[in-house]
Amino acid sequence: MISMFDRFTSRQRTYAAAGAIALVGIAAGYGLSMLGGSADGETMVEDSGCTEVLYWFDPMVPDQRFEEPGRSPFMDMQLVPKCADGEASAAVRIDPGLVQNFGIRTAKAEYGELEPELTVTGVLAFNGRDVAIVQPRLAGYVQRTYDLAPDDVVARGAPLVDILVPEWGGAQQEYLAVLGTGDEGLARAMRERMRLLGMSEGQIAAFGRSGRARSTVTVTAPIGGAITMLGVRPGMTVMAGQTLAEITGFSPIWLEAAVPEAQAARVRLGQAMTARLTAFPDETLSGRIIAILPSAEDASRTITVRAELPNPTGRLKPGMFAKVVLSPETRRTLLVPSEAVIRTGRRAIVMVKQGEGGFMPAEVRLGREAGGRTEVLAGLAPGEAVVTSGQFLLDSEASLSGLEIRPIDAVPQEGEKARSTKQSDPATYRAEGTIERISGQSVTLNHEPVPELDWPSMTMAFEIEVPTQLRDLKRGDRVQFSFTRDARGPRILSIRKFAP
Template identity: 30%
Template sequence: MLRRVDVRAAALLGLAALAAACGNQRTDRATEEPKNAGAPAPAAPAAAPAEGGLCKEHGVLQALCTKCNPRLAPVFQARGDWCAEHELPESICPICHPERGGKPAADVTRDGAPADGTKVKLRTKDTARLAGIRTEKAVERQGGGGIPATARIVYDALKVAEINARAPGVVQKLHVDVGSEVAKGAPLAVIDSAHVGADRSRLAGALSRLRAAEEDLAREEQLEKEGIASRRSVLAAQQEVAAARAEHASLAASLAVVGASAGGGSGYTLASPLAGVVTQRRATVGRLVGVEETLFEVVDTSSMWAELDVPETELPAVSLKQPVVVQVDGLEGRELRGEITYVAPAIDPATRTAKARVPLANPGGALRANMFGRARILAPARAAVMVPRAAVQRARTAKLVFVRLADDQFEARRVEIGATEGDLVELVKGVRPGEEVATEGSFLLKTETLKESIGAGCCEAD
């Protein structure tokens, strides 16, 4: 039953499926007597055993075997699909077309959508005009919509900081929370650590030792000048100064790495290594933390990356510094532009795509991680077939375009959609430049092809 369709247009189309010819057995058509049958039809011979749906005796689909089911012969003869020499439909004749294995060229589809090549024949040559079906030619454009690819927005990995505790301890104070904007060096949390307290004590001891060693060295040098002390004692004092200085420097560096000053106490402050937004916080006051766990994540979102999934077949046309236009779901009407800076050397075995990276400026913060969208990799030397958006119809899980073969005949083509450009859509495959595709009224053609889930290639207008 047609839905949302003008009743007059539907009546003009009147597209009925030839069930036997199209693989969907309709007993009302399949059992009709030929109009010129003046005598009872000859008895049909017993059907040959079938294996996998094939007639073992004649090598064609059992449901379409005209030798086992003679009443089907007039149906194929009426549509011009008949091999008189072998008394079988020409389209499945195993002798004329052994490569088809006794099956239609466009076999019944499993997804319930019309098969590629399904033909729709109108009642008269004027039916298309009366039904409001209009066509436009598919055009070829250099560059066209570009190479299509899916895109996912991710953080710029060079501007992400994961901050962990520099020394084990207990969180004493928090300065920020998720969503806080921080500058480089801004405090995030204060952690009380016994390790830091011990290092500070050792640093104070090392400083005292260094000062005492320096005083001893000065005294020994003075005594050497007066001829009282030996050179050997001066050298020993110099070694003590060097050892004390090294110990002090080591402890001071250790505290600097932690972010603690040389002052008293056992606490130290975690600081942000870059300016950005706090996107994660796992620290809570009073929690005992170790050096292995991440307490904060800070991200600079002034720029983001678009990760593209480039089809394997398009990789030869993709290179570094190639311009890309990205459209993100949720930001309709906006086109973001960038260049490819990286193409993965490996292909995903599951999706047969390779990752490509495109840095994108994000001054307003509109881009967010894990957004999805579509990308066009601009390739000026690549020709693209473009058709009006209205020409593409969705039939269950497939996308169809109806190509006009004659004034009263259209053919359904399964297509893959590429990028869009205004009201035009790129067809990756399915239609050649110059072919006329139905635009207005293409919904009526789609509806007729779905009336019987036709899959083997034909429906006609009565």
């Protein structure tokens, strides 16, 4: 019979043997893995074409670097060599025959004019700068109001109210008595008194010729417009300085448009705009912004911009609804298709073509966007081809390969030279106009149309590089001038008085 001690001893021997086998297996596996890692590392160096390896990295954690090849501590995969050879590691390489299969398309960065338009809603309003307050100069009694009511439209000089002025009767009788004495000095004093009482020179002269006193004055409209306030009725008594009526003009009429707060930086004084009214859908009206109101609407988070529209016939009525298109100033700039831009949240990247089958990520600084094109302010040279389709696939491959993104200030010198040449030789335009205002570094001209730019006749400011060009010029002079345009706007090259 086997004793309890023998059973215990046999069990210990079994556990010890199993432990030894496990240790041998672990050691062997470690050795094989190291041998395999070393062999895989050599193979990856050969496949990548590196002549010198800077370091090793895990494509899933590219910021972590390793001095030796092997397996990644983060993922179950081999570390990848980072080559010192610029050509071997500067770009993602794709067989040129596969570029079309992957749907990769490119477009060149080229100079052009970006014309972003902003469409908003607007409402016509009375012209708040064309307002007249009608007040009597003397107290009296209202005899007639010519059947007028608030919101009636009156022409300039139209009668508004007849007022009986008792003081006029006594002054006129005294004037007749003075005329009978032949005292010219006293007569002049009496005429001055009647003028102070509100009688016009014509009324005084007519009274002197007829010799009949007239104590009723007819108050007329000083401007044409709508009666926005009427404070008199027949039979009432009015005091000197009392407001009888308020007349507001609407020729030109105001157009007030609501611009979203986020787009406030895109509007400026003098900016051109067009409007289509619901009442006249087939007609486009043009104007310019004359004011940007200083406060934003709390509920809608919009700012109000105000423009003037011509309204000689009065057919445009306050309160009419309009669709407004604001057109900011155009400028020549470097443009790429908007679909080429990869926005990561922290920066913007484009994939730049590098020879046959090569693509490199480059950081760019962007400006405005409109019509499917985006303005590139820095980071790209004119003529460089950027990927417009398939760029996300290339970007993922670049991240996995640990490629460094070309910084903004590393634009190729050839590109910078091309950009400098392009900007130093801009087109020159010629026109005629009239000087509206002269300041230290600019001149405001009311110029005729410029067909080469599709510019209508308008008033705008031009920058002056040499102030002495304006030495013999003044406001109102008719001039001939030549100008160019760059990132700063229109700039005068030469200007002289017009010689018909």
